[in-house]
Amino acid sequence: MSRHCAYCLIEIQGDQIKKCAGCMRRAYCSRECQVTDWTSKGQTHKLWCKEQICEEDIDWEIRQTPHKGLGVFAKRDLPKHTRIMVDRGYRTIQETPFAFIDSLVPTNGTLQEKWDTNSFYTPEGGDNLGIRLARVNHECRNNATNKFVPDLNTFILIAIRDIKQDEEINIQYYFYNDFSTSKEIRDARPSIIKPKWEVDCKPDCICLDQNIRDRIQKAHELDASIPSLPLRTEDQIKNALKQVDTLIEMSQELSSGIMPLARTYYDGFQIAITNKKTFPLHKKYIEKYLEACQVVESKHSLAYREALQYLQTPSSHRNHY
Numbered sequence: 001m002s003r004h005c006a007y008c009l010i011e012i013q014g015d016q017i018k019k020c021a022g023c024m025r026r027a028y029c030s031r032e033c034q035v036t037d038w039t040s041k042g043q044t045h046k047l048w049c050k051e052q053i054c055e056e057d058i059d060w061e062i063r064q065t066p067h068k069g070l071g072v073f074a075k076r077d078l079p080k081h082t083r084i085m086v087d088r089g090y091r092t093i094q095e096t097p098f099a100f101i102d103s104l105v106p107t108n109g110t111l112q113e114k115w116d117t118n119s120f121y122t123p124e125g126g127d128n129l130g131i132r133l134a135r136v137n138h139e140c141r142n143n144a145t146n147k148f149v150p151d152l153n154t155f156i157l158i159a160i161r162d163i164k165q166d167e168e169i170n171i172q173y174y175f176y177n178d179f180s181t182s183k184e185i186r187d188a189r190p191s192i193i194k195p196k197w198e199v200d201c202k203p204d205c206i207c208l209d210q211n212i213r214d215r216i217q218k219a220h221e222l223d224a225s226i227p228s229l230p231l232r233t234e235d236q237i238k239n240a241l242k243q244v245d246t247l248i249e250m251s252q253e254l255s256s257g258i259m260p261l262a263r264t265y266y267d268g269f270q271i272a273i274t275n276k277k278t279f280p281l282h283k284k285y286i287e288k289y290l291e292a293c294q295v296v297e298s299k300h301s302l303a304y305r306e307a308l309q310y311l312q313t314p315s316s317h318r319n320h321y
């Protein structure tokens, strides 16, 4: 089986393939590429080596699709919450190794056009280009999602449902069911995805369903109201937790993604610990939050380490009663 060098991406065969001695899965064409990839000059593999991340050519591959150019396909069944790839974000054209960016679509485009087509906007880190993520195509009914972890400067691509072998892996280029974004941003979606990626939604597309749009707006309003709910009396705290539980249910019903859901669990934790009576509930919320963090971030992320500390010593949180 041929492989692709995890750093410089060239195709390698037979005894040219050098594997990481830690995971025995990640492939390189040379020791130089392996050394670079271990550090933050490459994909910082030292953080991910023991973390069960999928690899190109073993778990997924890049190949031609009938109508969308290249795409990423599962080479085996990938269960929900599998971490399909971690991909370092490049912040500028200058920082991105030229050969990578030059190979991207539009084929005859300028570097700027390639950058614009393939980079993704992240609220926490501006535009970033992931060189492997750049091959993932858009679907409104996506089976995977990409999360940017700012302190690691890395995208993580996660299966949000079971993906079958040979199925194409796809993401929403611009979320429509993420209740944490405002109505204006959600409504701007068609005017962004069409000119930027030439992706058109059919009239029966799920993202144009008015009923779903109304439910998302309701969830958005509920989400925005939670931080300012009064928490002076026990009844007020119980009511706030009820709102949190309603939002958790709505988020699951709307498949809003793991990130907003994780934040809602964290809200529940912060509310529960403010009162002696509701304090025992804090554990359920923070454990769920940590579970989500393990999927969408990593044990190395700041968010995960902080939350673990609050699980072990809840009294160290400023809201503790």
Ligand SMILES: C[S@@+](CC[C@H](N)C(=O)[O-])C[C@H]1O[C@@H](n2cnc3c(N)ncnc32)[C@H](O)[C@@H]1O
Residues within 6 Å of the ligand: 067, 068, 069, 070, 071, 104, 105, 117, 118, 133, 134, 135, 136, 137, 138, 139, 196, 197, 198, 199
């Ligand atoms: C980030 S690239 C994805 C990888 C690209 N297909 C390639 O060959 O490298 C974005 C481009 O892929 C194509 N694309 C992505 N999703 C598509 C879809 N659902 N339908 C048609 N074309 C799509 C569009 O040309 C878009 O500008």
